[in-house]
Each structure stands twice: as structure tokens, then as C-alpha cells.
Amino acid sequence: MAANDTAHPYAAETQIAIAAVRRACVLTASVFNKLVKQETLTKDDKSPVTVGDFAAQAVINTILDRTFPDDPIVGEEDATDLRIESGRALRDRIVELANDTLSADLQPGEKEEWGLGPNHGRTVDQLLDAIDRGNYDGGRTGRMWTLDPIDGTKGFLRGEQYAVCLALLVDARVELGVIGCPNLPVAASNPSGPRGCIFVAVRGQGAYQLLLDNPLGGERTKLTIPTFTAESLNFLESVEKAHAKLSFNERVSQILGVTRAPTRIDSQAKYCALARGDGGVYLRMPVGSGYKEKIWDHAAGSILVEEAGGVISDGRGEPLDFSLGRTLGENYGIVACGKDVHPKVIAAVKQAKAEEAQSQL
Numbered sequence: 001m002a003a004n005d006t007a008h009p010y011a012a013e014t015q016i017a018i019a020a021v022r023r024a025c026v027l028t029a030s031v032f033n034k035l036v037k038q039e040t041l042t043k044d045d046k047s048p049v050t051v052g053d054f055a056a057q058a059v060i061n062t063i064l065d066r067t068f069p070d071d072p073i074v075g076e077e078d079a080t081d082l083r084i085e086s087g088r089a090l091r092d093r094i095v096e097l098a099n100d101t102l103s104a105d106l107q108p109g110e111k112e113e114w115g116l117g118p119n120h121g122r123t124v125d126q127l128l129d130a131i132d133r134g135n136y137d138g139g140r141t142g143r144m145w146t147l148d149p150i151d152g153t154k155g156f157l158r159g160e161q162y163a164v165c166l167a168l169l170v171d172a173r174v175e176l177g178v179i180g181c182p183n184l185p186v187a188a189s190n191p192s193g194p195r196g197c198i199f200v201a202v203r204g205q206g207a208y209q210l211l212l213d214n215p216l217g218g219e220r221t222k223l224t225i226p227t228f229t230a231e232s233l234n235f236l237e238s239v240e241k242a243h244a245k246l247s248f249n250e251r252v253s254q255i256l257g258v259t260r261a262p263t264r265i266d267s268q269a270k271y272c273a274l275a276r277g278d279g280g281v282y283l284r285m286p287v288g289s290g291y292k293e294k295i296w297d298h299a300a301g302s303i304l305v306e307e308a309g310g311v312i313s314d315g316r317g318e319p320l321d322f323s324l325g326r327t328l329g330e331n332y333g334i335v336a337c338g339k340d341v342h343p344k345v346i347a348a349v350k351q352a353k354a355e356e357a358q359s360q361l
Ligand SMILES: Nc1ncnc2c1ncn2[C@@H]1O[C@H](COP(=O)(O)O)[C@@H](OP(=O)(O)O)[C@H]1O
Pocket: 047, 076, 148, 150, 151, 152, 153, 154, 155, 237, 238, 239, 240, 242, 243, 244, 265, 266, 267, 268, 286, 287, 289, 291, 293, 294, 297
């Protein structure tokens, strides 16, 4: 992968996606320091959404609308709550944040023709419409982007890990994934060291870690999932118990003979940690609430894992299906890990499921 080399497939998309994700990360990091209680809403499914989520989606969709006007976008958020009178304060704040971000000075590698830089503010209506560009239903054919403007909103609100996640799909196959992690240490071996990374993967071109400060002009590190032994293997899992069945993970790791404690991280930062070898297995089994996984929660992470040499599947070992619309369909869970470990994890999941069924008789 070479972001500056236009000879590579998706070179322009990659550069633009990295620039868009970086700007959204700068925005969310700045919001966190100033976030006040009234700047968070509770959605119908009881999950939180902040001015940061809306403004980040406004920024990224505005850039994609300018650079790839024909591409539909499947984005997590929509502007319905911002168009009504009670949403006025939230809307004003989002417009201010989005415009500050879009009109910030150009960085190395960015182009003014992407609609960025001083004098590139947008109107309120343009920004609300940009948020609603994310209303596409998804599907089997054609190009589409999928965006999670803040993945791990609960982690974001706790000041822990979250990620800005953008992926390009063509005929339901992920071709490009970009994940920005403002709070993630650049090196897991130095957790109190510098923070802020962008992860990027392009189909057939590898997976890379860039520095959030200067992703288009700075250094890049190629990522490869290492080989683990039973002693060195550890699980990556959600912090939120409502998002994944953590007791099931405990049983699966027992079956595999894992001795290390699991690492709990919010958001698709788990996929990033996996791709660079901070952890060996990402297991996310459904809690049994009937919740369907959303494509924006896994698209970017899935290509990162694959391009780092790993495998991602559902809990049965079947590939994830991004062709079904905004969700991945019936929820069989997610298993992501190195190629060598994958069959063992699938077998352990099968065994743990059989035990569970037996105990319910
Ligand atoms: N019952 C559930 N089961 C699985 N995932 C859920 C869920 N309820 C919400 N989520 C998703 O879990 C994501 C966070 O995952 P994690 O626990 O790995 O950090 C949320 O993303 P957002 O924070 O973007 O809404 C949300 O989409």
C-alpha cells in the first residue's frame, strides 16, 4: 500500500479516507475535553450518541460527498433529532465543530479540491444533509462506504478507547478500511507513551499503522499478526457486558488452554490491537438479545485483520456477509485471529456451545 502512489488501486480513495478520518479524530478528541452533559442524547435503543458522533459523521460525509459524489454511504447516525426545535442547541454545536474541522489548514498530502481548508465552511442545511447521506440501506452490488463516526461511544465517554471507522465496499466485499484511534498508544509496549494512530488496509496491499499526527506524510509500519503459543495467547474482548457474552469467552479460552487474562478494549481498536499482535483472538459472541451486528462495526476491522494475515469469520467459521443491508443478518458472533489459531478457536466455540446446550436440557 502506498498512499501517495496513484498507480495502486484505490489510491485516491485511501488518501481521502485517511484525511477524512484524521480530521474526524481531531474533532472528537477536541470535543471530549469540552463535552458537557447536554451534548449527549440517548437513542431509541438506549445507546448514547454525542455531538462528537454527529459532527464526525458530518465531516466525513461532507468530504466523501465532494470527492465521490456518486457513492452511497451507510452511516450509523442520522440527523432526525437535530432537525427538530429541541435539537437546536445540539445542532448549533455540531455545525460549529464540523465547520472548524473542515476549514482547518491543509496538512501534508491533503488537497483543497477535497473541499478542505480555510473558507470551506458549510451551511447548517448542507451539514445536516451530509449526516443524512449516511441513510443508504446497503446491499449486494456496487460501491458503498460504511461509516461509524465514533465506534465505542461508551469508551469515548469514559475517556478510554474509541475509533473512527470508515470502509469502502465494492459488490459487498470490503476493499479499503481506515480506523482512527486517537487514544490508542502508538506502541502497546509503551502504554504511557505517545497516543494516536490510524490503521489502514487495502485489499491485496497489506495493513499499516500510521501516526495520527501526520498520516499522509509520516512514517508507516506494516502489520502482521504474529504466531502465538497457548502461553502467549490472549483474548481481546468488549468492555461492555451487554455487547458480548464474556462468560462464553472465558470457557472458550479455558478449552484452548489460555492462561493470560483477557484484554478488554472498546471499539474496533480491538481489530487494530489484533492486527499488530497486542492480542491473539477477538471473540464476540451474542448475548442472546436478538441484536444484529451492524456492518459499520466490522467492515474496516475485517479487512485490517485479513490484510495483516489473519482470518475473520462468524462463530461457525462462515465468512461475514456484508451484502444483507445495514446489518450482518442473524448474529452468529465474530471470531478474528491468526490463520493458525482460527480452526482451534472455531472448534473450541463449537465445544462450548455444545456444553451450553447440554446444560440447558
Ligand atoms: N447488544 C449488542 N450486542 C452487540 N453489539 C452491540 C449491542 N448493542 C450495541 N452494540 C454495538 O457495540 C458497539 C461497540 O462495541 P464494543 O463493545 O466492541 O466497543 C456499539 O458501537 P457504537 O459505540 O458505535 O454505537 C454498538 O453498535
